[in-house]
Amino acid sequence: MQIAPRSGGPVPDVASLLARLAADGGRPRLTWYGDDGERVELSGAVLANWASKTVNLLVEEFDAAPGTTVVVDLPVHWRAAVWTLAAWRTGATVALPDAAVGGPDVVVTDTPERWTDAGADLVVVSLPALARRYDGELPPGAIDAASAVMTYGDVIGWVPDVDPDQDALVTAAGAVGHKGLVPESGDGARVLVDGRGAVADVLRALLGIWAGGGSVVLTSAGTAAALEADDARRERLRSTERVD
Template identity: 90%
Template structure:
């Protein structure tokens, strides 16, 4: 399955990528297979809309901008992709927990107890698709992403100018700048991405696939393991999702 991307040529940054996704109508760009049979499908326009709302939250609540460090402490998940895209669109640096960044400005997490005493502004994410609020006790001052994101505008308001020379993604293995964040575009096909991979690798796989006009079927780690153990189920998934 090939999906033509509106516009052509290289994708120099996340802002350009989101603009192209927003113009892409209702074709699937990210299909998520989570635990317990959960399936979520996002078109390019819907994916960009989620990112836009989240950009507005980050800017309005936390003044996210170049120089802001946002720790994304989430597993491989479609919501992880949204938060990373949004943070990059503000020019912020996304740091993964293994980077052990000192003094992050914002932490986005599904496990707030790990960060309650860290001093950073805290956003608590509920991973189930139908969650409308966090099912637990929020630390004082924390934002419940499930209820908060939907209150923000569908169109990005004011957003800082991204500095291409600043770090975009920081892990224990090193850093990637905004200028080199989006990899070489893929070939426009629909691909299966294994959720057991490192979060940083998965995020860049998504960027490269979308940059080339392609579409992703992304699995949770548990679903990826189950598919590996069941060839028939894997082949059914490949057939039903038209995965190359």
């Protein structure tokens, strides 16, 4: 299924990408297949709305801005995409757990017990789509993302200017700046993305697909493995989701 972009031209940054997604209406831009048969579909407008609420949380709670380091300790997941988009929109640097960064300012994680001694502000994310609160004991001072994000506005309020020369994504393999974060645009296709890939590679692939007006069918690592082992199931999914 080819999805022509609504407006042409390159997408220079995440702010421009979110603006296009917000204006995109009801077309599916991210369809998530998780474990246990979970399926979540987000239009461009809904994806941008989630990111906007999360931007507002990051700015209002943590003063996120250029110079802020946000560790995103989440697996490949639609929520990981939302949190990284939001952090980039504030101009912050997203670091993955394998990156050698000292003293992160904020940690976004689904496994808070790994970060209780990090000395950072902690945001605890519940991965199930229907979760309304974290199903566990929150560390002292931690924010429960499932309940907190929904209290913030649907439209981004004040947000600092992004410094294009600062790092946007830091991993063990190196860093990518905000200036070069959005890859060359794709061709408007609906693409099946394997969730077993490295988180950084998957996130940047999503940016390129969306920048080209395309749509993503993203699987968890477990679902990707199951699809690889079952050709008939994989073909049914490709047909049902109209994957190119």
